[in-house]
Amino acid sequence: MTQERILVIGGGVAGMQAAAALREEGFEPFIIEKEKAAGGHVARWDRLFPTQLRAQEVIDRLSAGAEGIGSATGCEIVSVLPEADGVTAIAADGQRFEGRAAVVATGFDLFDARFKEEYGYGMYENVVTSAELERMFREGRVAMRSGEAPKRVAILHCVGSRDEKVGQNHCSKVCCITGIKQAIELTEAVPGVQVTNFYMDLRAFGNGYEELYRRSQVEHGVTYVRGRISEAGETLDKRIQLKVEDTLVGRPLRLTVDMLVLLVGMRAPGCCSSFGLPTQENGFFAPRDPYVETVASPVRGIYLAGTATGPKTIGETVNEALAVARRIKRDLAK
Amino acid sequence: MQPGSPWFFDPFVIPFTVGVIWLFGAILWKWGRWFVSLPAGDKALIRHNILSAKSLKALKEVVLECLIHRKIWKTNPMLGFMHMSLALGWFLLIVVGKLETSTYIQDPVNPPHVHVFFRYFFPEEPASYVRHFNYALLMDCLLIFVLCGVALAWGKRAYSRMMGMRRTTRHTPFDRIALSALWLIFPLRYIAESVTCGVHDSGSFFTGGTGDLLASAVPMGMLSALEYPAWWAYSIVLGLFFVALPYSRYMHIFTEVPLIFLRAYRLKAKPEGSSFDNFQIQACSRCGICLDPCPIAADLNINHIQAAYFLRDRRYGHLTPQVADTCLMCGRCAEACPVGIEQGTLRLSSRVAFARQTSSYNIPRYEFLTAAEDRSEGTGKVGFFAGCMTQLTPGVLRAMEKIFAAAGVDVWWADRNGGVCCGRPMRLSGNLPAAKKMQDYNTELFRKHHITTLVTGCPICYKSFTEEYGELQQTGIRVLHHTQYIAELIAGGRLKTSVVQTSYAYHDPCELRGIYAEPRYVLSHVATLTNAESREKDRVHCCGGSLANLTLDTAAQTKIGTTVVRNLLATGAETIVTSCPQCKKSLQRSAGNDRTRVVDIAEAVAEAV
Numbered sequence: 001m002t003q004e005r006i007l008v009i010g011g012g013v014a015g016m017q018a019a020a021a022l023r024e025e026g027f028e029p030f031i032i033e034k035e036k037a038a039g040g041h042v043a044r045w046d047r048l049f050p051t052q053l054r055a056q057e058v059i060d061r062l063s064a065g066a067e068g069i070g071s072a073t074g075c076e077i078v079s080v081l082p083e084a085d086g087v088t089a090i091a092a093d094g095q096r097f098e099g100r101a102a103v104v105a106t107g108f109d110l111f112d113a114r115f116k117e118e119y120g121y122g123m124y125e126n127v128v129t130s131a132e133l134e135r136m137f138r139e140g141r142v143a144m145r146s147g148e149a150p151k152r153v154a155i156l157h158c159v160g161s162r163d164e165k166v167g168q169n170h171c172s173k174v175c176c177i178t179g180i181k182q183a184i185e186l187t188e189a190v191p192g193v194q195v196t197n198f199y200m201d202l203r204a205f206g207n208g209y210e211e212l213y214r215r216s217q218v219e220h221g222v223t224y225v226r227g228r229i230s231e232a233g234e235t236l237d238k239r240i241q242l243k244v245e246d247t248l249v250g251r252p253l254r255l256t257v258d259m260l261v262l263l264v265g266m267r268a269p270g271c272c273s274s275f276g277l278p279t280q281e282n283g284f285f286a287p288r289d290p291y292v293e294t295v296a297s298p299v300r301g302i303y304l305a306g307t308a309t310g311p312k313t314i315g316e317t318v319n320e321a322l323a324v325a326r327r328i329k330r331d332l333a334k
Numbered sequence: 335m336q337p338g339s340p341w342f343f344d345p346f347v348i349p350f351t352v353g354v355i356w357l358f359g360a361i362l363w364k365w366g367r368w369f370v371s372l373p374a375g376d377k378a379l380i381r382h383n384i385l386s387a388k389s390l391k392a393l394k395e396v397v398l399e400c401l402i403h404r405k406i407w408k409t410n411p412m413l414g415f416m417h418m419s420l421a422l423g424w425f426l427l428i429v430v431g432k433l434e435t436s437t438y439i440q441d442p443v444n445p446p447h448v449h450v451f452f453r454y455f456f457p458e459e460p461a462s463y464v465r466h467f468n469y470a471l472l473m474d475c476l477l478i479f480v481l482c483g484v485a486l487a488w489g490k491r492a493y494s495r496m497m498g499m500r501r502t503t504r505h506t507p508f509d510r511i512a513l514s515a516l517w518l519i520f521p522l523r524y525i526a527e528s529v530t531c532g533v534h535d536s537g538s539f540f541t542g543g544t545g546d547l548l549a550s551a552v553p554m555g556m557l558s559a560l561e562y563p564a565w566w567a568y569s570i571v572l573g574l575f576f577v578a579l580p581y582s583r584y585m586h587i588f589t590e591v592p593l594i595f596l597r598a599y600r601l602k603a604k605p606e607g608s609s610f611d612n613f614q615i616q617a618c619s620r621c622g623i624c625l626d627p628c629p630i631a632a633d634l635n636i637n638h639i640q641a642a643y644f645l646r647d648r649r650y651g652h653l654t655p656q657v658a659d660t661c662l663m664c665g666r667c668a669e670a671c672p673v674g675i676e677q678g679t680l681r682l683s684s685r686v687a688f689a690r691q692t693s694s695y696n697i698p699r700y701e702f703l704t705a706a707e708d709r710s711e712g713t714g715k716v717g718f719f720a721g722c723m724t725q726l727t728p729g730v731l732r733a734m735e736k737i738f739a740a741a742g743v744d745v746w747w748a749d750r751n752g753g754v755c756c757g758r759p760m761r762l763s764g765n766l767p768a769a770k771k772m773q774d775y776n777t778e779l780f781r782k783h784h785i786t787t788l789v790t791g792c793p794i795c796y797k798s799f800t801e802e803y804g805e806l807q808q809t810g811i812r813v814l815h816h817t818q819y820i821a822e823l824i825a826g827g828r829l830k831t832s833v834v835q836t837s838y839a840y841h842d843p844c845e846l847r848g849i850y851a852e853p854r855y856v857l858s859h860v861a862t863l864t865n866a867e868s869r870e871k872d873r874v875h876c877c878g879g880s881l882a883n884l885t886l887d888t889a890a891q892t893k894i895g896t897t898v899v900r901n902l903l904a905t906g907a908e909t910i911v912t913s914c915p916q917c918k919k920s921l922q923r924s925a926g927n928d929r930t931r932v933v934d935i936a937e938a939v940a941e942a943v
Contacts, residue, residue, distance in 0.1 A: 115922060118726040164888035167923050231726055233751075243752070254752075270928055 003028035006328060007089050007097050009077050010105035012040020013062060014306025014317045018103045020065035021325030031071035032089065032097060038063065038073065040107055042314065046137035049174075049181040050208035058314060072097070080104065080275050080302060087301045101301045101328050104275070104285060105321070108266035108307040111160025111168060119159065119262055124234040126150075127260045129159075130175070133182055142189045146238065149190045150258035154242060155179045156229050157199040161265030170282040172265030173311035176203045179263045180213050183222040196223045196257075198244055206313065225253070232260055266311045277302065284310045295324040296331075303328055342455045346562070347447040350569040353576030354446060360580035361588050364616070371609040376601050383599040392598035400590050401425055405672040406623070410498050413623070416490065419483030421587070427476045434469040450572070453527045453541070454565050457534040474540035477527075480520050488517065494622075501625040503642050505583070506650070509620070512582035515575035522571055526564035533558050583646075586619035590673055593617040603676040605766060607683035614675045618645040624667035624677070629876050630660065633894045634886070641667035641677045648684060656885060658684040662894075663762065663882030664844040664874060682762070685884075689764030700771040709751040710783065714744035717785035717811075719776075719799075721792035722755050723915035729933075730791050730915055733940035734816060740943045741828045746783050754779075756798040762882045769802075777806045787812045789819045791936065793845035793914045794881060817913045820939055821852040824859055831942040837862040838938060839907030841898055841921060842873040843914035844880060853913055853935055860942035864905035875901070877912070879920025888923075895924030903930060911938050 004027050008019045011033030019029040031038065042048075045055040076092045080102055087102040113121035113129050121127045125145040128136075136142045144150050157179050161172040176199065183195040202224065204210040216222040229244045240260045244253050268283030278286040278298050285308050288296040297304050305324040306317040372380075383389070398404045401422045407414030431449035436442045438456060448455060486497070494502040505513060524541065531537030531545030533554070548557055579585060593613045601610050624641040631637055639660040647653040661681055668677040689695050718738070724730050731750070738745045757772035780788060788811050790796045796815040799806055806813070814822075823829035838861050840853055850873060857863045878886075878894030886894075899921055902910050910925065912918055913935040922932040 117729055117919075120728050123728055123732060165919070165923065167888070167892060167926075231728075233725075233728065 004100040004332065005030055005098070007032060007087060007099035007102040008105060009080070009089060009102060010040070010107055010306075010308070011035075011038030011071065011073070012105065012107050012306065013042050013058070013314055014105035014107065014308070014321045015040070015103070016062040016066040017318050017321035018105055018305050018324050019069045020062070021322050022103070022328065023069060025325045025329040027100075027325075027328070029069050030097065030099065031066070031069060032075050032077055032091070033071060033073045034076035036074050038066075038071070041110075041131075044131065044134065046134045047181070047185065048314065049177045050206065050212045052181065052185070077106075077271070078274055080277070082299050082301050100332060101303060103303045103305055103324050103328070104277070104297065104308050105305045106269060106271050106285075106308045108284075108311065109269040111166075111172075111264040111267045113159055113262045113264050115166050116159055116163075116262070118231040119156070119229065119260065120232050120234060120240070121262060124232065124240055124260075125238055126234075126240055126258060127232065127262065130155075130178060130182060130261055130263045133186075133261050137182075137185055137189065140189075142186065144238070144258055148258075150193060152194045152255075152257040153186055153190075153196075153259045153261060154229070154240070154255075154257040155183055155195065155197045155261045155263060157197065157202075157263045158228065159262040159264050160267060162200060168265060168267055168282075170265075170310070171203065173203070174313055175263040175265055176201075177206065177209045177212065180204070180209070180216050180222070182261065182263075184212070184216050184220050187220040187222065194221075194223075196225055196255075198225050198227055198229050200226070200228055227253070229260075266307060272308075280310070282310060284308065295320055295327050341445060342448045344451075344454070346566040346569045347451060348569075349566075349573030350447055350450060350576075351445075351573075353573030357576040357579055361585075364580065364585075364612075365589075365592060368609050368612045372601075373604075373608050373610075376596075376608065376610055379599050379601055380596070388598040389595065392595045395594050395598070396591050399594065399672070400587075403672065405674075406621075409623070409670070409672075412486070413490075413497050413499070413621075416483050416486040416497070417621070419479050420487070423476055423480035423483060427473065427480065430469065430472055430476060434473065437467075437469070451565060451569070453530050453537070457530045458536050468538065470536075470538035470542070474538040474542075477520065477524060478540055481524065484517060484520050499622060499626060501622060501631060501637065503620040503622040503625065505620070506646065508578050508582040512575055512578035512584050515571045515578065516584070518571045519568070519575060522564070522568040526561070526568045529557060529561045529564050533561055583618070583620045585616045586673070589613060589617040590619075593673070597674070603679035603683065605679060605682050605686055605761070607687060611680060611683060614680060615645050615649045617673050618642060618649075618675055619673070620646060621672065623670050623672060627666040627670045629662060629664065629666065629878070629894050629897070630886070633878075633897050634890050636660065641671065641675070644677075644681060644684075645675070648680070653684060655685075655688045658688060659884035660886065661882060662844070662876045662878075662880035662886075664876035664880060665847055666874065666876075669847075669874075682764070685762070685764030686766055687764075689766075695765065696767065699768050703754060703771050703775045706754065706775065708779065708782075709753065710746060710748050710779065711750060712744070712746040714746045715784070715786045716743050717746045717748050717780060717783065717788045718750075719748040719753070719756075719788060719790045719795055720750065721790060721795040721915075723794065723919075724791035725749070725752075727915040727918055727934065730918075730936050733934065733936035734791055736940040736943060737820060737823070737829065737936060740830070741823045743823075743828075746785055748776075748779065748783075748788075756792075756795040758794050758798040758802070759881045761798075761802065763884060773798075773803055773805075777803055777809075780806060780811055781809055785811060787814060787819075789814050789816055791816050791915065791934075793843045794916065797845045815846060815849060815913065817846070817849060817853045817856065817935055820936065821856050824856060829939075829943065831860050831939060833859075834861045834938075834942045836909055837864050837907045838909050838911040839864045839902035839905045840866075840935075841877065841902060841910060841912040841917055843912060843917045844874055844876050846913060847874060853911075856935060856939060857911060860939055864907040865902065877914075877917040877920040878924065879916050881916065891920060892924050895920045899925045899930065909933060909938075911935050 006022050006027045006029050008015045008029050008031045011031045019031050022029040039059045042055050043059050048055050077089045078092050079090045081088045086100050089097040160168045179197050186195050204213045225246050227245045227247045229242050231243050233241045235241050239256050239258055241256045246253050272279050272283050280286045285304050287294045287309050288298050303324045305320045403414050403417040406417050435449035435452055490497045527541040528544035531542045532548040537545050620642045628640045639657045663678050720731050754772050754775045757769035761769035799813045838857055854866050875898050878891035910932045918932050918934050
């Protein structure tokens with residue numbers, strides 16, 4: 001008996017784990033990744049909340065699990081079509097992939113901070129995104145463009161999350177704890193640096209998050225100000241001047257920092273509108289229902305895993321990837 | 335049947351006569367009160383201008399607008415004809431009817447009912463006056479003219495698209511009574527006159543011809559019996575219409591006349607409101623021409639806040655803050671309004687009235703402004719005021735810095751390090767005292783630094799400075815929007831630009847209404863402009879992000895902006911350009927964050943410098 005082929009679109013955490021689980025269930029998974037290498041966003045991260053585990057360790061373990069699974073890289077899928085007894089995925093270059101079913105594990109895009117023009121990203125040299133800060137951590141050197149180490153850093157939460165003005169009304173869920181983690185890491189990377197987080201609400205919901213939040217203040221001296229930065233300006237010496245209201249005290253603040261880190265949120269990638277699958281109001285793919293059918297799309301033969309359906313942590317993504325394999329097994333057995 | 339008395343009285347004229355007396359009594363009472371309570375300044379303006387050429391001009395405008403309806407003709411000829419046939423036709427029926435009567439009875443003094451019911455009192459063809467002039471023929475022609483208008487009005491009610499209108503106004507009960515009566519007046523007059531002509535074998539081609547037809551089809555006894563009731567019916571609907579008129583939309587028929595005169599005498603609506611508003615509000619005929627251009631109607635299908643409904647609610651005293659606040663103040667309705675009602679200012683004065691009712695209105699706020707430090711920098715004679723919105727779009731500020739440097743302009747930067755708002759958002763929400771504080775602060779700042787030209791990066795500030803900053807205008811400082819300033823720099827050869835290989839579609843900000851040539855001149859110098867030739871009336875469609883809107887949520891705003899983006903991209907442009915930081919933000923939101931880029935005109939120019 002030939003094994004049934006299942007297409008896994010996306011080679012990040014969800015894709016790799018789903019492929020590994022599908023193989024264990026007796027299928028022949030095939031990973032299609034748009035980048036040159038698998039690993040997704042996590043592969044570009046330095047360390048992970050809440051334990052500061054090296055991201056590479058997670059990627060290594062997932063890659064090991066997916067070892068030997070067939071894949072196509074550098075291949076961007078633009079549409080997924082349900083067929084009579086299977087699914088066809090069509091790539092941008094015209095390639096067609098056929099399978100008995102498909103797992104859409106396309107993940108998320110980072111919000112493009114240039115659309116919050118008032119923060120000057122792309123214009124002021126010392127305004128960076130949280131992703132760029134991770135790269136600095138990986139490279140082992142946190143510095144301003146001039147090469148100097150920053151003495152004061154501001155981390156701004158909710159850039160492109162919970163913001164109607166840029167059409168991103170949803171909470172990206174993982175940025176609060178990422179901001180806490182990055183603040184701690186900043187104090188570790190740059191001794192003596194003073195880090196202030198500007199937040200709307202701090203949502204430390206997961207295991208160990210609240211503890212990390214507390215530790216960042218007690219042990220690392222990170223400060224938290226409730227208030228969203230209204231605008232940023234660049235001073236002559238390329239530092240960043242911030243205008244913000246401390247909403248707990250009810251007073252406007254004006255302060256100058258050496259570096260502004262924007263905690264960019266997760267937004268639905270372009271494929272959410274091009275695949276032709278139903279989407280939610282936040283733009284991400286819609287599961288068949290959000291309670292007990294979280295990994296099935298409303299379209300027969302097409303399944304969903306990970307942040308394709310909205311912001312999630314790595315642990316949640318891995319769980320969904322396991323669930324989707326089990327779910328496909330059950331559906332195809334019918 | 336001969337007239338019974340020198341006053342040609344018959345009981346059936348009573349409804350008509352009562353209606354006329356009621357009508358003129360009510361109008362004089364209303365106008366009288368409004369005139370008496372006009373502000374002293376307005377009264378002085380009237381006294382000063384009443385004996386000038388302005389009165390003659392106003393008279394001409396009354397003929398053109400109240401009778402011929404020239405403005406409606408210009409935008410929609412079919413609608414123009416409908417309004418003209420009803421107004422001019424009826425007016426001429428009265429004038430010619432009066433002449434006919436006076437000629438016939440050889441006495442210019444006669445009560446109005448005699449000429450209105452002339453055919454009843456003088457059913458036979460008066461041979462003597464046919465010799466002079468065939469009044470009967472003329473009156474028949476006029477009646478056909480008016481009936482055409484009535485037929486079109488019926489058609490418009492049944493199917494408004496026939497008249498090029500998607501929406502037509504929903505009416506109040508008084509309007510419905512008046513409207514029904516109005517629709518019946520002329521058909522009933524036609525029937526009554528035709529029956530009389532049929533019975534007496536008289537009349538001209540239309541009523542006489544119909545009379546002949548009736549006489550041949552209906553037994554004479556029955557026709558005679560119909561005659562008197564027909565005249566009663568005609569008189570009753572006339573009376574009904576006149577009684578309902580002062581309380582219905584038809585009050586505009588009379589009120590537009592003093593409005594045109596007062597406007598000619600330079601009276602203007604005020605944000606604080608005044609008795610003059612009554613003339614404007616009751617001059618609204620609720621013709622419905624303002625409904626279709628409204629972006630809130632077109633894009634959101636919200637159909638109870640448009641100018642006609644706002645004025646109606648305000649007139650009858652049931653205006654809610656919700657209706658007053660749901661408006662982008664983009665000015666499309668005012669532009670379309672054939673009566674020229676100052677929609678924006680009236681909307682504003684209602685907001686002010688509501689704001690006054692709140693406890694915070696007179697609480698001293700922004701007191702700290704008097705002690706605020708001067709953060710401006712530079713010494714140039716050309717001042718640049720970025721405004722709050724430009725501060726939030728630093729790309730525009732950067733571009734202006736580059737342009738000023740390239741043109742070698744020495745600039746005084748009013749608010750690069752932070753400044754005070756121009757006050758327009760406060761004003762648009764009805765909070766005049768707060769706006770005044772900001773206005774005073776900025777005016778003093780500009781004066782103190784002896785600038786000669788003030789350039790602003792934001793049309794909202796521009797509008798504020800040019801229309802609301804009275805004291806600033808007295809200082810002689812020239813206020814320009816950066817679009818105008820850049821156009822001057824390019825035209826004067828001070829700014830050298832290259833041509834960038836891209837195509838732009840330009841979006842006109844509402845607040846920059848009237849400044850259409852400069853941005854097109856500038857953009858066609860730096861790249862290909864895909865909508866350089868668009869017609870003026872299509873140019874302004876709000877981006878959805880208007881500061882004047884106090885109720886519509888982001889989703890609704892985005893939807894309005896989507897229309898703009900779709901229309902602009904349909905011209906084949908790669909990039910959308912506008913000249914307002916607020917429009918830039920809203921259009922970018924509507925365009926989505928992936929696809930189309932939206933830039934400010936300053937950024938487009940800076941790229942080519």
